[in-house]
Structures are given as structure tokens and as C-alpha cells.
Amino acid sequence: MPTLGALADDFTGATDLATMLVARGFRTVVAVGPDAVAAGPGAAGALAEADAVVVALKSRTAPVAEAVEVSSRALDALRALGCRRFYFKYCSTFDSTPRGNIGPVADALLQALGERRTVVVPSFPATGRTVYRGRLFVHDDLLDESPMRNHPLTPMRDSRVERLLAPQTAHPVSRIGLDTVRAGADGVRAALDDPARADALTVVDAVDDEDLRVIAAATEDFGLVTGAAGLAVGLTGPHPDQARARPASRPGDPGVVLAGSASAATRAQVAHALGRLPHRRLDLAGLRADFDATVAGLTAFVRAEWAADPTRPPLIYAVAAPEDVESATPPGAEPPATLVERALAACAVTLVDAGARRLQVAGGETSGAVVTALRARTLGIGAPIAPGVTWARAEVCPTGTAHTVDLALKSGNFGDPDIFTQAWEQLV
Numbered sequence: 001m002p003t004l005g006a007l008a009d010d011f012t013g014a015t016d017l018a019t020m021l022v023a024r025g026f027r028t029v030v031a032v033g034p035d036a037v038a039a040g041p042g043a044a045g046a047l048a049e050a051d052a053v054v055v056a057l058k059s060r061t062a063p064v065a066e067a068v069e070v071s072s073r074a075l076d077a078l079r080a081l082g083c084r085r086f087y088f089k090y091c092s093t094f095d096s097t098p099r100g101n102i103g104p105v106a107d108a109l110l111q112a113l114g115e116r117r118t119v120v121v122p123s124f125p126a127t128g129r130t131v132y133r134g135r136l137f138v139h140d141d142l143l144d145e146s147p148m149r150n151h152p153l154t155p156m157r158d159s160r161v162e163r164l165l166a167p168q169t170a171h172p173v174s175r176i177g178l179d180t181v182r183a184g185a186d187g188v189r190a191a192l193d194d195p196a197r198a199d200a201l202t203v204v205d206a207v208d209d210e211d212l213r214v215i216a217a218a219t220e221d222f223g224l225v226t227g228a229a230g231l232a233v234g235l236t237g238p239h240p241d242q243a244r245a246r247p248a249s250r251p252g253d254p255g256v257v258l259a260g261s262a263s264a265a266t267r268a269q270v271a272h273a274l275g276r277l278p279h280r281r282l283d284l285a286g287l288r289a290d291f292d293a294t295v296a297g298l299t300a301f302v303r304a305e306w307a308a309d310p311t312r313p314p315l316i317y318a319v320a321a322p323e324d325v326e327s328a329t330p331p332g333a334e335p336p337a338t339l340v341e342r343a344l345a346a347c348a349v350t351l352v353d354a355g356a357r358r359l360q361v362a363g364g365e366t367s368g369a370v371v372t373a374l375r376a377r378t379l380g381i382g383a384p385i386a387p388g389v390t391w392a393r394a395e396v397c398p399t400g401t402a403h404t405v406d407l408a409l410k411s412g413n414f415g416d417p418d419i420f421t422q423a424w425e426q427l428v
């Protein structure tokens with residue numbers, strides 16, 4: 001029976017956290033939405049045998065009420081499954097707006113659990129995210145000077161985590177600095193136990209993994225912790241030698257890369273792949289004029305490329321340069337973000353039915369749209385690709401016929417420039 005229950009506000013975040021938990025000795029299953037958990041242990045053996053279950057949600061940019069509702073349902077389902085400790089996983093770049101959804105979801109989870117306080121730990125040093133004096137850095141840049149400044153859905157225009165969080169929560173927001181963290185877990189615990197923080201969401205500085213271990217030790221009896229995947233470096237599960245999920249596909253099986261992310265790392269990965277893989281960019285005007293025909297043209301292109309050379313997985317991408325991002329929606333038209341997500345999801349459905357057995361998907365929202373359309377219920381964590389990115393094995397059933405596929409759900413800002421050409425080599 002699982003004891004650790006996690007909710008991730010997007011799908012790449014879910015596999016990111018699950019990868020970390022597997023590395024820390026938790027047999028971990030990613031459940032796609034609360035309904036995949038609600039089926040219960042009897043219906044889903046993998047969940048019953050897991051030490052940790054991570055529910056993948058598409059709640060990061062949903063309306064606040066919807067994000068709270070689906071997160072609360074996920075919490076209920078995890079509690080019904082037996083989980084007793086909870087981890088709310090959000091983005092290491094604190095992707096949110098002044099309305100939410102990090103604050104409202106954290107507030108709702110605390111209330112449902114009867115807890116009064118928690119910690120806020122977006123640091124993930126393995127991917128360059130650190131918090132010092134309450135400021136979130138992305139490698140050398142403050143968050144608001146990093147490419148996240150221009151994210152299409154959650155542009156981050158401040159780097160002070162307390163200031164980002166305060167308008168989103170009904171709780172007081174507090175901070176514990178690096179000096180206290182470096183003094184050790186007892187000092188952090190004493191600071192957290194200060195009556196002034198009894199009801200607080202407390203942002204804790206952390207610049208390396210040892211800082212995260214200290215925070216994890218200081219909060220080991222908290223009912224809820226919140227943060228990016230980095231905080232899991234301080235958790236220890238009972239199965240350090242567990243097997244990872246084996247690949248479903250074999251070398252030479254048809255593959256495809258679907259990139260809906262506009263993030264800087266993905267743009268570099270697209271640029272690298274353009275000279276190496278067959279490719280097509282999504283034509284937003286074409287999709288608006290005739291969605292089905294445009295998708296059919298893309299999938300026909302991919303199938304023709306498979307026939308010509310099955311070892312070169314085609315790339316379908318949305319954005320190569322920042323100016324490709326549509327910041328305004330033409331009057332009466334569908335917003336570009338949902339149009340792109342719908343188009344890549346439709347491509348995935350057709351291509352899996354046509355034989356695709358290995359898919360890389362770039363972008364958290366994009367991954368949510370694709371995996372939901374593929375109707376996966378659970379993901380088993382396979383071979384790691386890069387910090388925060390892994391292969392996952394999934395049973396999918398997009399149109400009534402079941403298939404087993406390998407999925408790499410890549411956070412927009414994670415991975416080396418050659419990931420779209422190299423990640424396949426981990427599938428052995």
C-alpha cells in the first residue's frame with residue numbers, strides 16, 4: 001500500500017518527481033488524473049504495490065476553482081488508497097500567476113488535511129534552480145531575467161518567491177534563510193515551530209542537495225510538503241534496488257517527437273533537430289482554417305518518413321524562434337495555446353494507431369493534452385534521460401485499441417540540445 005501521495009500540477013512535473021522518487025527507493029507509479037487512482041487497489045495492482053503514487057494533473061494553468069477541485073479529488077483518492085504523507089509538486093520555476101494556482105491548491109490541501117502550515121521549496125539544483133535570500137535563480141539568472149519572463153502561459157516577472165506567492169494564498173507567507181538551513185535540520189525545525197510561522201507557507205532557501213536533505217529532515221512529520229522535485233532528494237523509500245519499467249518498443253519501431261513548448265531549452269533542441277530529423281512546423285492559420293485536414297497532412301508526412309527511414313523519428317514542432325509565439329488571439333479564433341495542444345494531441349492519437357511506439361513530447365501542458373488524448377491510466381517509470389526527464393511505459397487506448405508505448409514527457413526547459421536525437425538510445 002502506498003504511503004506517499006503526490007500531486008503534480010502538470011504531466012512533465014509528474015514524471016520528473018516520479019523519476020526522483022524511484023531513484024530514492026520508492027516504487028512509484030504515475031496515475032493519470034484522480035480517476036486513475038480512484039479505481040483503487042483492487043482494480044489496479046500496480047498502485048497497490050507502489051510505495052508512492054504521483055497523480056499527474058493538468059491544473060497549472062486551469063481556472064483556479066478547477067485546479068482546486070481536481071487537486072482535492074486527487075488528494076481524496078490518494079487518501080483512500082492509503083497514503084498518509086503528501087507532496088504537492090509544482091514547477092521549479094514557480095510557474096503561476098497572481099491568482100494561482102500554487103497558493104490556492106496549497107491552501108485547499110492544507111485545509112483538507114487539517115494541517116496549518118507547510119514549506120515552499122522550488123529549488124532543484126540538478127537543473128540549475130536555486131533559492132537564495134528568497135530569490136529564485138535559473139542557473140545564473142534571476143527568474144524574472146531568465147527566458148521564463150516570456151513564457152506564453154505563465155510569464156514570470158518577479159523572482160522573489162514570497163512576493164509571487166503572497167497574492168495567491170490566504171496564509172501568511174514567511175521565509176527561512178540559507179544561514180538557518182546550513183545550521184542543520186534542528187535549527188530549521190525550530191524556525192518552523194516558531195509560533196509566528198504556525199499558519200504560514202514558509203519559503204525555504206536551498207542552493208544544493210544537502211540543503212534540500214536538511215529541509216526534508218526538518219519536515220519529515222509534516223502532512224504536506226510542497227515544492228519542485230528537488231525536495232525528494234531528501235526522502236528515502238524502502239526499495240533501493242527496484243527494477244525500472246522495461247521499454248515497450250524496440251530500436252527501429254516508429255517514433256515521433258511532438259514539441260509544443262516555446263521554452264528556450266526546447267527551441268535549442270528544435271534547432272539541433274532541424275538539421276538531423278525530418279520535420280514540420282505547426283501551421284496555426286492552416287489549423288484554424290481546416291483542423292482535420294491540417295492534422296491529416298502532418299500525420300501523412302510522418303508516415304511517409306517512417307516508410308522512407310524508420311530510424312529517423314520525425315519532429316512536429318510549434319515554435320522555433322520567440323517570434324513564432326502568437327501572443328494575441330485573432331478575433332473570434334481559438335487561442336493559440338489550446339489550438340497547438342489539440343493539434344499535437346490529435347497527431348499523437350492518429351500516429352499511435354498508425355504504429356508509433358516511442359514518443360517524445362516537449363512541454364508540460366502539451367504532455368497533458370497528449371497523454372490525456374492517448375487515454376493512458378498509469379505510467380511506469382523507465383530509463384532516465386536527463387535530470388528531470390525519463391522514459392515511461394504506458395498502456396494507451398486512444399480509439400478503442402490498446403497499445404503499449406514508451407513516452408518521454410520533457411519539461412520545456414529541461415534536457416540537453418541533442419535530446420530529440422539522443423534520448424532513443426536509452427530505450428534498450
Ligand SMILES: Nc1ncnc2c1ncn2[C@@H]1O[C@H](COP(=O)(O)OP(=O)(O)O)[C@@H](O)[C@H]1O
Pocket residue numbers: 151152153260261262263266318319324325326327336337338339340341362363364365366367410411412413
Ligand atoms: N506559436 C504559439 N503561440 C502561442 N502559444 C503557443 C505556441 N506554440 C505553443 N504554444 C503553447 O505554449 C504552451 C507551452 O506550455 P508547455 O507545453 O507547458 O511548455 P513548457 O514546458 O515549455 O512550459 C502550450 O500551451 C502551447 O500550446
Ligand SMILES: O=C(O)[C@@H](O)C(=O)COP(=O)(O)O
Pocket residue numbers: 010012013014016017090091092093124228229363364365388410411412413
Ligand atoms: O519542476 C520543473 O521544472 C518541471 O518538473 C516542470 O514542472 C516543468 O514544467 P514545464 O516546463 O511546463 O514542462
